Amino acid sequence: MTGLLVVTAVPAEADAVRAGVADPTVTVAPVGVGPAVAGAATARLLALAEAAGRPYRAVVSAGVAGGFTDHVAVGGTVLGTASIAADLGAESPEGFIPIDDLGMPPALLGTGSTVTADPELLAALRATLPTATVGPVLTVTTVTGTAASTEALRRRHPEAVAEAMEGYGVAVAAAQAGLPFAELRTISNPVGPRDRDAWRLREALAALTEAAPALR
Template sequence: MTGLLVLTAVPAEAEAVRAGLTDPTVTVRPVGVGPAVAGAATARLLTLAEAAGRPYRAVISAGIAGGFAGRVPVAGTVLGTRSVAADLGAESPDGFIPIDELGMPPELLGGGPVVDADPELLAALSAALPGATAGEILTVSTVTGTAASTRALADRHPTAVAEAMEGYGVAVAAAQAGLAFVELRTVSNPIGPRDRGSWRMAEAFRALTEAARALPEAAGTLG
């Protein structure tokens, strides 16, 4: 296997990651916004690399995210212990029902609504980024924007640290290819009502560049 594949949603995130890299074996690609397009693009990139005889050794979903207040600071770095499809399921009078609790046959759920991070890669990144906060990173198709929905999401996921829009899609593609995966994010804003005055985009992009410096060495620990 050859290098590391790092996927971001948008070009600005990809540029921030590249700014922290000097290792030519790391490939960085923006793949679009949302889990469907990110998962499809990741699967295509992995298939093309394998067909060319240069398969990747690991996949990272990277970018900026909203963070849960009190769990991670704005401009902080988070590492996903699991990538969770937080809104994949059904509403009910008693609250949200995750897709794996709806009685569907397991074979129709793929890996279910959760993909665990590769423990070896997660441990290596945690060691290289001692200031990072580890926890679940939620993947949503609609960004949380009210106090009520923020409370509900935080209650359903007490160990979640952040939410973004691509991680679960990239994670599923990596899992289907049998590759190690971790989600890495830096926090640009607190999750909740959209208050642009509280966003710290520049700080989050700088933190992403700094975090990217740890990627090649961490990936190199994989067997």
């Protein structure tokens, strides 16, 4: 068995993680943006490692994210207690209906629209990152960019601390492989009306490098 697989969306995030963890047992790979491509690429990496007789022992989805500012500040670090497919479902006159309530489970192994982080892996990360904000991380296919959509997410997921675009896909790939999963994010911008000039991507990548030693 090999070590930990850490997947990010883009190369800049992978570089930030590698800058903070010099450990040959940790593999860091950028797998693309969005839950579909991230999930498919992660599943392929896991399958290839297993076929080679060197399966990974756990999977972490890592990178930058938008944060719900009533829970976490820009530049902060988040550990996900669960990865939730927040926009997987159907619209209705009464509001959004999650996929779980439509009688159409989106994945095997009973994952539904929520994959809970592995308790032992999460506890280990929390012990190394005691100041990190802990809570659910939403996975979206469209980044939230208006006050109305932000408020709708807050109503449906009041405990959510951040939103990103890959965690749920990666979590499902890990679940299908029977591996522990966790999500680590650093905050580059508030969730809300889109203002790219206000994003603090450099600071979030620096925070990701600072958090990366927890992955050893």
